[in-house]
Amino acid sequence: MTEHPPASALPWARDLGLRLRERFWLKFIGTVVWVWVFFIGYFHLLRHPAQPAFVMPLTAVDRWVPFQPGWLVPYLSLWVYVGVAPGLQRGLAPLLSYGFWSAALCAAGLGVFWLWPTQIPPMAVPAGAPGFGLLQGIDAAGNACPSMHVAVSIFTAIWLEHLLRTAGAPAALRALNLGWFAAIAWSTLAVRQHVLWDVLAGAALGAVFAWASLRWRPAEPLPPAPGAAV
Known part of the structure; x- marks a missing residue:
C-alpha cells in the first residue's frame, strides 16, 4: 500500500481553504460532467429496462416511516x-483516482440495474405535495435497488x-458531515423514492467502493509548510 503523509501541519481552516481553491474549475466541471454522464445511463435504463422489473x-x-415532504430538500441536496x-x-x-473510483461505483450500480431491474411498489403520495409531481415524472419507480442516492452519499x-x-477539522464539522449523510439516507425513505x-x-x-478507493490510491502531496507562500 502507498505510504501517505501525516495529517496537515496547517490550521484546519486554512488547509481546507487551500484544498478547495486548488484546481477549483477542474473539480467543478469534472463533477458536473460526471453527474451528467451518470444520468444519461441512469435514465436510459430507467426507460428501457432489459427485462421486467422486480418489485422490491x-x-x-417502510410501513412505519410516514411520508414527509419536507425531506425533499435533503434528498435533492445530494447533488451539492x-x-x-x-x-x-x-x-x-x-x-483523478477519486474520479476513477466514483465512476466505478456508478458503473457498478448501473450494471446491477441492467442485469436486475427493480422498482419500488406503489406507495401513496398526497396529491399536491410541492415538487413531487415533477420528481415522480422525472425519476420514476425503477432503478430502485441499490439506492444510488445512498451509495454515492456514503462513499462521499x-x-x-x-x-x-x-x-x-473539529469534531463538530465531522459530525455535520455524518449528519448530512444520515439526512440524505433517511430522505430516500421519507419521500417514498x-x-x-x-x-x-x-x-x-x-x-465497499469507499474502502477500496482509500485502500488503493496515490499518495497525497504534502501540504505547504506553515507560513509558506501559496
Missing part, C-alpha cells in the same frame, strides 16, 4: 454534497471523514 418488498420499517469530497482533494493524481461521507480528519432494502444495498455498495 416492503418491510415493517457529492461535490465536496472531490473539491477537497489535494494533488492531481489523488483527484467516508471520504469526507478521511479528508476532514487529515486536515485536523426507496424502500429499506434499497437503502441497505446502496450503503453496502458505496461502503
Whole structure:
C-alpha cells in the first residue's frame, strides 16, 4: 500500500481553504460532467429496462416511516454534497483516482440495474405535495435497488471523514458531515423514492467502493509548510 503523509501541519481552516481553491474549475466541471454522464445511463435504463422489473418488498420499517415532504430538500441536496469530497482533494493524481473510483461505483450500480431491474411498489403520495409531481415524472419507480442516492452519499461521507480528519477539522464539522449523510439516507425513505432494502444495498455498495478507493490510491502531496507562500 502507498505510504501517505501525516495529517496537515496547517490550521484546519486554512488547509481546507487551500484544498478547495486548488484546481477549483477542474473539480467543478469534472463533477458536473460526471453527474451528467451518470444520468444519461441512469435514465436510459430507467426507460428501457432489459427485462421486467422486480418489485422490491416492503418491510415493517417502510410501513412505519410516514411520508414527509419536507425531506425533499435533503434528498435533492445530494447533488451539492457529492461535490465536496472531490473539491477537497489535494494533488492531481489523488483527484483523478477519486474520479476513477466514483465512476466505478456508478458503473457498478448501473450494471446491477441492467442485469436486475427493480422498482419500488406503489406507495401513496398526497396529491399536491410541492415538487413531487415533477420528481415522480422525472425519476420514476425503477432503478430502485441499490439506492444510488445512498451509495454515492456514503462513499462521499467516508471520504469526507478521511479528508476532514487529515486536515485536523473539529469534531463538530465531522459530525455535520455524518449528519448530512444520515439526512440524505433517511430522505430516500421519507419521500417514498426507496424502500429499506434499497437503502441497505446502496450503503453496502458505496461502503465497499469507499474502502477500496482509500485502500488503493496515490499518495497525497504534502501540504505547504506553515507560513509558506501559496
